[in-house]
Amino acid sequence: MALPFVIETQAGAARLGRMQTAHGPVETPVFMPVGTAASVKGVPQDTLEDLGAQIILGNTYHLYLRPGHELVRKMGGLHRFMSWDRALLTDSGGFQVFSLTSLRKITEEGVTFRSHLDGSSHLFTPERSIEIQMALGADIIMSFDECTEHPADERRTRESMEMTLRWARRCKSYFDACQCESPTKQGAPSEQALFGIVQGGMYANLRRESAERTVELDFPGYAIGGLSVGESRDKTRDMIAATLEILPKDKPRYVMGVGYPEEIVQYACMGVDMMDCVLPTRAARHGLLFTSEGRLNIKNSRFAEDQGPADPKCGCKVCSRYSRAYLRHLFVAGEPLAGVLNTMHNLAYYLDTIRAVRHAIRLGNLSGIFQEAYPLA
């Protein structure tokens, strides 16, 4: 489980770190664009490189169904299949199968679910999730957890948390056994790292207990899952804060599935090292652009004759070249280039935002970052 992680400097609770994956270094805090089915929707890989994406996320559920993890394994793993030589992370598939509320059944063994594509029946267990993620071959893989529904009372949340802990133990046992039994083709031990996931719903005491007991299992990194499921932003922050108190300071800390740009900044300032979210890419496809002046709904008629760039402070390829009027036209006309350009800009905005956070930590001064993150506050 090789994932060297060095913290270079700190500013308050925020940490400037460096993870060394088998596919190069990742400077933290890092934002990871989501490439669900081996593609960040609409964006070629060289563009992602130009944007400075250091690590992207693939979804195990989607890749398992299509093209199938065995095919990806035959093609040399996800990196080679999608021609992405930088770092990759896969989720466990847990979040997606729990989202299939009417199509799945949860037992101690695992989750039986029906494919959203063809209705076929499948079983994900902790062991199966790890097996699939090993076939995909991402640098960082995730334990199979239960994402507790929201709202849930404390008793139900504890039960769910306990199962996540039992599943975490099964994931780690299976993963460790595979490491011993089957060295990779290169003859070296696997260079994948398996992270644990903290649950505990909206109860700070359960979050702390989940963190303590997950840390006892000794993972090379820890995620905070089950957030951004409908709770208030204050609640999200409190749950992150409660968990961060417990998580070891010398390991990467990853908050899954967040958030808006200002949240990214806030959580990084609290000491979170990794985040991912579909928001910049999904919002882009719906015409929502993140800018230094706030959010723009590009289809708004007030942009019809606006010759300015999407964001006057942004230096990305989209803002350097195209006007709001053109971006609006593309979106209204249903042109495929709309999604491509909007996604490129939103990713540039997110990646520039987190880059600015890293810069501020290096300078030891986070005060300006919050003002930029909340331009309308």
Added chain:
Amino acid sequence: MALPFVIETQAGAARLGRMQTAHGPVETPVFMPVGTAASVKGVPQDTLEDLGAQIILGNTYHLYLRPGHELVRKMGGLHRFMSWDRALLTDSGGFQVFSLTSLRKITEEGVTFRSHLDGSSHLFTPERSIEIQMALGADIIMSFDECTEHPADERRTRESMEMTLRWARRCKSYFDACQCESPTKQGAPSEQALFGIVQGGMYANLRRESAERTVELDFPGYAIGGLSVGESRDKTRDMIAATLEILPKDKPRYVMGVGYPEEIVQYACMGVDMMDCVLPTRAARHGLLFTSEGRLNIKNSRFAEDQGPADPKCGCKVCSRYSRAYLRHLFVAGEPLAGVLNTMHNLAYYLDTIRAVRHAIRLGNLSGIFQEAYPLA
């Protein structure tokens, strides 16, 4: 009507030429990608530049309806609106409105049609088409013609041809009058060039007569329209050959709406200077790839584990980086990147093909080109 055109050298009937537009030179024979609504679907403009696109085509009908030619004019014209500094050509809108068979009515005055977007009623006349194309501001604009339906008997074809000639005269009169009345903002005369269009259906005698009488009107370039409407490829070639006999050798000759790669080569060898077609871009979106080994339907399951590039002889960014297996996955999964990458490759293939034709003309040897164009023959 400034459109200097120099023929640098010839090989047989094929000509290596250079058009000087207000937006830079265009080496001919040239293939023009189609950017219907101010965008070559899915492809950013810098990628088109990298691919070597010298001139692209916009559709007047689509731009008139959305975003509207007056908006484009306000935004500084189509070049500025879409941020494309190289040459542009717009069609007259004629072909599109004639295609709305159940929604249009043709009279001597022009064509009344209903928008495919909202059913609203509009009238295109020769004068109106030129007015719209002047607002769009492409370097080369086209006369409003009637694309004769196929099949059509000789009498009907002659009537249609005669109307196209009367409309060509009206287009030219209107355009010339505007040139005198309204110098452009820069104080210089307009740098747009208006081309005439030869019709005549599938009758060589009518094609020749149409060419002679269109040439009498004295345009800076001539298009051959009304082809690729369902006739055999031999018939297309014969109609082009009959027309080329008549068209002046010192003016650019443009065959509209063709064709397959091997047709592009063939017509260029016959002395055609300009061609455009939706085929590479539209086929790409349907998963059809043009390669040196013939056409590939990328969704075919035989490509599921094919680690080779789409075309082993192609040096484009797609073939340099991605496998057929990955391209197939993207297409089957409905990923937007499928259309983007497939379009990039097909355009690269077309633009490389026509570049090879230019190279062969320069070397004075076209013999190898035909073999490459018909790899499976």
